[in-house]
Amino acid sequence: MPELVESINCPKCGGPLNLVPGEVIVTCPYCGTASRFQGDKPFVLRHSMLAARVDRDGAVRMIQGWMDGGVMKPDDLRKASRIASMECVYLPFYVFEVDATTSYSGVLSRTGTNERRTGDLRRDYFWKILGRRSGDFPTREFKLPLGFKVPFDTAGMVRDSRFLNAEVDEDEADRIAREQVDDHQRQLLKDLVDTIEDARTAIDLKDAEFLHAPIWFSTYEYRGRTFQILIDAASGEVIRGDIPPPSGGFGEFMKGAANDLFRR
């Protein structure tokens, strides 16, 4: 059990909130109000969640379907696997709606001649930042289906699910999002110029949201080893599934190699 540092009451309903070290935004388990604690005065944050449409049985069916289909999987994956654990976890995210414009100058040399190029690279994003400091979650791969967004309501949560408060506050998340967008824009510039001489990104933050998304974290066992599979409990999509490596036989290896070719 994590150590409790102090006990504070919810600014909305007065219910007792337990603050765990490292957590900066705490959701009231009684009324669902999200508060940011700074000093002794809590700020209430606008808070939403994604509605879970996939219950435990639904998630099991998704996993079985995933095991049955697709390339690069052992033929007996579904038959020889056993689901070892399943837990629905509500993860905190910040979503920033941003317009990014990168003014750049550089040199295009791939054509054989050195051409100077200048221009503006404009993109808009819903950029996601996970509100936790640790834990392995593929935030960039996660599509975060904003279409399932509803006001936060503890009554609408999956039974026996685990709820994680945010360890990263919105100011820090804002800063991280700006850094990542800037970095991403620079990556995109590599398609336009081979040498970047100058690049400045202006980021216009249009909206920011704090929300919780339900994810089924599950593990399965296959031939004595454990693998992880993550399912979006709102959309039902597999976010990431670990596939067992080929069992080592030459035939299996060739089959894997052939599948690899077809994938491209």
Ligand SMILES: [Zn+2]
């Ligand atoms: Zn409350």
